[in-house]
Amino acid sequence: MKNNKTALMISILVLTGFPVFFLFVSLFTGQWSYLAWSIPPSFLAGFTGLMVTLNQIKKSTQ
Numbered sequence: 001m002k003n004n005k006t007a008l009m010i011s012i013l014v015l016t017g018f019p020v021f022f023l024f025v026s027l028f029t030g031q032w033s034y035l036a037w038s039i040p041p042s043f044l045a046g047f048t049g050l051m052v053t054l055n056q057i058k059k060s061t062q
Helices: 002-029 033-061
Strands: none
Touching (some): 002 033
């Protein structure tokens, strides 16, 4: 159960934290392509991890 919570936190970090980090990089450098190119992979990795983790949590509570 603890591993599921860790996986959930990491998925949320990837889903939200990476785009926020690249937002600051884009603001600092002035090149918005960093932000634009970070959103799709962050969303795919974070959303996939989130769905797998939620399914595992759901299975472990049944």
